[in-house]
Amino acid sequence: MLEMNMKSPLPSCFPCGFPALFLFLAEKRNLIMRKNKKKGNNPSKMRCPYCGAPMILRSADGIYKDNSQHNTLYVCRNYPECDTYVRTRPGTARPMGTPANRELRVLRIQAHRCFDALHQNGYMTKRDAYIWLAALLQMPQSQAHIGYLSEYSCRKVIDESTSMLQRCKQHASNRINKVVIS
Numbered sequence: 245m246l247e248m249n250m251k252s253p254l255p256s257c258f259p260c261g262f263p264a265l266f267l268f269l270a271e272k273r274n275l276i277m278r279k280n281k282k283k284g285n286n287p288s289k290m291r292c293p294y295c296g297a298p299m300i301l302r303s304a305d306g307i308y309k310d311n312s313q314h315n316t317l318y319v320c321r322n323y324p325e326c327d328t329y330v331r332t333r334p335g336t337a338r339p340m341g342t343p344a345n346r347e348l349r350v351l352r353i354q355a356h357r358c359f360d361a362l363h364q365n366g367y368m369t370k371r372d373a374y375i376w377l378a379a380l381l382q383m384p385q386s387q388a389h390i391g392y393l394s395e396y397s398c399r400k401v402i403d404e405s406t407s408m409l410q411r412c413k414q415h416a417s418n419r420i421n422k423v424v425i426s
């Protein structure tokens with residue numbers, strides 16, 4: 245009876261009896277991968293959003309002027325006619341966002357620069373800046389990353405980050421003036 249009451253919430257691995265936490269985690273990971281495949285998130289099946297051709301995983305050599313960091317990219321099969329690609333996370337085959345053409349890449353870089361200024365200048369922590377970004381874009385924090393943004397959202401981030409930075413600077417200078425006067 246006692247044995248039955250003390251039954252572990254995690255199943256044991258048959259036949260060795262090892263606590264099955266690792267099996268549980270592996271199963272969870274498989275479930276996420278299956279879900280992603282169902283949703284069409286399998287990077288190897290990714291298609292170019294501009295011309296519909298498959299995206300090919302390859303080295304960034306010949307695309308980046310300097311690829312001393314050995315980056316890899318998903319590149320549109322019609323490159324360079326269709327100048328679309330997305331970088332992968334270092335050492336993995338996971339894309340760091342969605343494929344982008346030159347115009348969108350430039351906008352994402354600008355948006356990142358404006359957004360990063362908010363936390364790099366110490367006006368807010370990086371965590372708070374990402375919370376602010378998620379609220380601005382009305383997205384969950386897990387999806388509020390500039391690598392996923394459209395041209396419209398990039399422009400919104402550029403405008404709102406610039407205006408937020410101005411307000412932060414103004415607020416900081418008002419506080420300094422108050423301290424000097426008092």
Ligand SMILES: [Zn+2]
Nearest residue numbers: 292295320326
């Ligand atoms: Zn393409």
